[in-house]
Amino acid sequence: MARKVDLLLLILFLVWCCNTSSSTSPEAEILIKFKSSLSHNPALDNWNVSINICDDDPKTTGFWTGVTCKDGTLFGLRLENMSLSGFINISVLVNLPSLRSLSFMNNSFHGSMPPVRELGALRALYLAYNKFSGTISDDAFQDMRSLKTLRLEENEFRGGIPGSLSSLPALVELSLEGNRFEGNIPDFIPRDWKLFDLSNNKLEGSIPPGLANIDPIAFAVSPIGNNDLCGRPLSRCKSPKKWYILIGVTVGIVFLAIAVISHRYRRRKALLLAAEEAHNKVGMAKAQSQEQTEENAKLQFVRADRPIFDLEELLTAPAEVLGGGSFGSSYKALLSNGPPVVVKRLRPMRCVGFEEFHEHMKKLGSISHPNLFPPLAFYYRNEDKLLISEFIGNGNLADHLHGHAQRTPGNIGLDWPTRLRIIKGVGRGLVHLHRALPSLSLPHGHLKSSNILLNSNYEPLLTDFGLDPLVCQDQGHQFMAAYKSPEYIRHRRISRKTDVWSLGILILELLTGKFPANYLRQGGGAANGDLAAWVRSAVREEWTAEVFDGDMMKGTKNEDGEMVRLLRIGMNCSEEEEDQRWGLKEAVEKIEELKETENSTEDEFYSSYGSEVEVKSVGRE
Ligand SMILES: *[C@@H]1O[C@H](CO)[C@@H](O)[C@H](O)[C@H]1NC(C)=O
Numbered sequence: 001m002a003r004k005v006d007l008l009l010l011i012l013f014l015v016w017c018c019n020t021s022s023s024t025s026p027e028a029e030i031l032i033k034f035k036s037s038l039s040h041n042p043a044l045d046n047w048n049v050s051i052n053i054c055d056d057d058p059k060t061t062g063f064w065t066g067v068t069c070k071d072g073t074l075f076g077l078r079l080e081n082m083s084l085s086g087f088i089n090i091s092v093l094v095n096l097p098s099l100r101s102l103s104f105m106n107n108s109f110h111g112s113m114p115p116v117r118e119l120g121a122l123r124a125l126y127l128a129y130n131k132f133s134g135t136i137s138d139d140a141f142q143d144m145r146s147l148k149t150l151r152l153e154e155n156e157f158r159g160g161i162p163g164s165l166s167s168l169p170a171l172v173e174l175s176l177e178g179n180r181f182e183g184n185i186p187d188f189i190p191r192d193w194k195l196f197d198l199s200n201n202k203l204e205g206s207i208p209p210g211l212a213n214i215d216p217i218a219f220a221v222s223p224i225g226n227n228d229l230c231g232r233p234l235s236r237c238k239s240p241k242k243w244y245i246l247i248g249v250t251v252g253i254v255f256l257a258i259a260v261i262s263h264r265y266r267r268r269k270a271l272l273l274a275a276e277e278a279h280n281k282v283g284m285a286k287a288q289s290q291e292q293t294e295e296n297a298k299l300q301f302v303r304a305d306r307p308i309f310d311l312e313e314l315l316t317a318p319a320e321v322l323g324g325g326s327f328g329s330s331y332k333a334l335l336s337n338g339p340p341v342v343v344k345r346l347r348p349m350r351c352v353g354f355e356e357f358h359e360h361m362k363k364l365g366s367i368s369h370p371n372l373f374p375p376l377a378f379y380y381r382n383e384d385k386l387l388i389s390e391f392i393g394n395g396n397l398a399d400h401l402h403g404h405a406q407r408t409p410g411n412i413g414l415d416w417p418t419r420l421r422i423i424k425g426v427g428r429g430l431v432h433l434h435r436a437l438p439s440l441s442l443p444h445g446h447l448k449s450s451n452i453l454l455n456s457n458y459e460p461l462l463t464d465f466g467l468d469p470l471v472c473q474d475q476g477h478q479f480m481a482a483y484k485s486p487e488y489i490r491h492r493r494i495s496r497k498t499d500v501w502s503l504g505i506l507i508l509e510l511l512t513g514k515f516p517a518n519y520l521r522q523g524g525g526a527a528n529g530d531l532a533a534w535v536r537s538a539v540r541e542e543w544t545a546e547v548f549d550g551d552m553m554k555g556t557k558n559e560d561g562e563m564v565r566l567l568r569i570g571m572n573c574s575e576e577e578e579d580q581r582w583g584l585k586e587a588v589e590k591i592e593e594l595k596e597t598e599n600s601t602e603d604e605f606y607s608s609y610g611s612e613v614e615v616k617s618v619g620r621e
């Protein structure tokens with residue numbers, strides 16, 4: 001009998017035990033089911049039903065990549081930067097009642113907007129940087145009363161902006177930037193926006209009054225020049241009646257009068273407003289900071305010798321995208337009365353106050369040298385910093401070296417005399433920059449072939465220099481050329497010799513025609529691997545002539561010796577160890593000595609490289 005009872009207990013125990021140990025949390029099952037409709041990604045291999053989703057044990061947390069918890073409960077999914085595609089099965093996620101935040105940013109999802117409305121309690125939805133397309137139905141966000149953040153930027157959505165967004169009570173961050181939304185902007189109920197960006201779309205019509213006080217950049221196309229939107233904060237709408245109503249509602253009769261006068265007396269208006277602002281500055285601290293913002297929201301010209309245009313002109317000018325640089329995208333704006341200008345949107349510069357920014361820009365604008373190309377003006381406002389420069393039509397050195405430039409029949413690439421002239425100009429510009437900015441540890445900081453413009457005579461013009469003090473220290477600067485240097489990768493240190501390293505890499509790129517892989521890497525990795533190491537190994541294996549770019553060798557006779565000398569300079573400049581690396585002065589002096597033609601042998605190179613490094617490495621800036 002006792003045995004029987006024991007057996008019964010055992011069975012009961014087994015049922016109890018195995019139920020618990022094998023019963024995985026329902027949430028885990030749901031997530032696994034959700035994952036099954038996504039494309040396979042190794043990053044999610046650690047999603048494992050045997051492991052608790054929200055485990056406080058530090059040894060096991062982090063096993064569910066991308067799953068976030070709050071107070072031991074599932075809170076969000078953050079599946080970013082994973083090249084995911086497939087189907088986002090919302091009907092599966094509906095079974096996760098505690099889900100509040102959903103991010104699929106920067107993946108490869110395509111197709112139409114998922115029916116997120118079914119997740120009525122969602123607070124944040126990030127679908128930015130994917131390939132979603134199609135129109136979004138007007139009621140797509142109906143009743144999402146908790147939705148605070150909606151980020152759909154950089155997709156391919158088209159059609160109207162869904163009207164259901166305009167009345168969501170909690171929404172304070174909205175970015176639809178970089179899609180193809182068209183038509184009128186719905187009238188959003190006024191609120192304190194933390195983020196509002198509709199730029200780079202195809203919107204039209206008058207901007208609703210509730211948005212009259214938004215930063216105009218939020219409506220710009222690319223990001224400047226939106227011809228089809230009008231009304232505050234952009235230029236007034238063409239129809240006088242609309243304009244009257246709009247201005248009447250938003251600014252009032254007094255401002256209308258000023259605006260009418262200003263139509264004839266533009267300059268006087270500017271003076272009046274400036275005087276008024278100056279007068280108002282005596283007000284309370286709060287009012288003062290408001291004024292400050294208004295003041296900042298203007299184009300600031302940093303060079304005295306250039307024609308002045310205003311922000312409105314810039315914002316309404318037709319524009320075309322030039323490309324996405326590392327600081328941000330750049331655009332060409334065709335001003336109605338003046339030469340075209342280039343506008344760069346500087347993304348990683350959110351940490352510097354207006355005064356500091358202004359001072360520094362004025363300093364850069366005051367630098368004058370035939371090989372330096374400082375900006376004309378800038379626009380500063382919270383999230384957005386625009387840098388405006390003249391447009392140079394002949395492209396940049398990288399385009400010419402790596403074949404993106406248009407090859408006209410007569411244009412067979414850069415020959416040796418041109419390359420020599422370019423590197424001499426770069427050297428001169430760099431020396432001047434180091435003299436003009438004595439207090440900066442990185443006078444240039446971002447020297448690379450795509451930041452060297454070529455004018456119609458193939459004279460180099462250095463751009464994007466001196467920006468290091470404006471970039472956010474914690475995350476902003478990894479993309480800059482200087483921060484790919486061996487000293488930064490190894491010791492998190494930069495110095496004035498770091499610019500010399502960039503010059504060295506540039507010389508090697510110029511001679512070999514190879515793109516330096518150093519600049520593709522996102523920090524980390526083997527220091528100085530890549531181009532410099534490749535050249536070194538190639539030279540060691542004694543096939544020097546073959547490191548040179550074929551385009552450069554065309555039609556040359558006796559210039560090898562000079563090319564080899566420049567190669568040696570490039571190698572001494574890209575030395576990994578800073579104390580072995582040449583100083584700028586010495587490097588540029590050596591470059592200046594080079595000639596277009598001269599007899600010389602490669603033997604000289606082999607005998608001198610290595611031994612000379614030690615002798616000449618004393619050069620210090
Ligand atoms: C899940 O985790 C358990 C326990 O750690 C392990 O034995 C099992 O192999 C894992 N399963 C998968 C599919 O990784």
Ligand SMILES: *[C@@H]1O[C@H](CO)[C@@H](O)[C@H](O)[C@H]1NC(C)=O
Nearest residue numbers: 066078079080081082105106
């Ligand atoms: C995805 O990449 C962006 C940009 O590199 C970064 O800011 C973000 O933190 C990344 N997201 C995750 C979850 O790692």
Ligand SMILES: *[C@@H]1O[C@H](CO)[C@@H](O)[C@H](O)[C@H]1NC(C)=O
Nearest residue numbers: 080081082083106107129522
């Ligand atoms: C997207 O993800 C890639 C890595 O997968 C990363 O290098 C890139 O910076 C990310 N872009 C954005 C805009 O977050």
Ligand SMILES: *[C@@H]1O[C@H](CO)[C@@H](O)[C@H](O)[C@H]1NC(C)=O
Nearest residue numbers: 033036037087089090091092
């Ligand atoms: C999405 O999930 C639901 C519920 O589990 C299922 O019925 C449906 O087939 C799934 N859809 C796709 C396309 O996988």
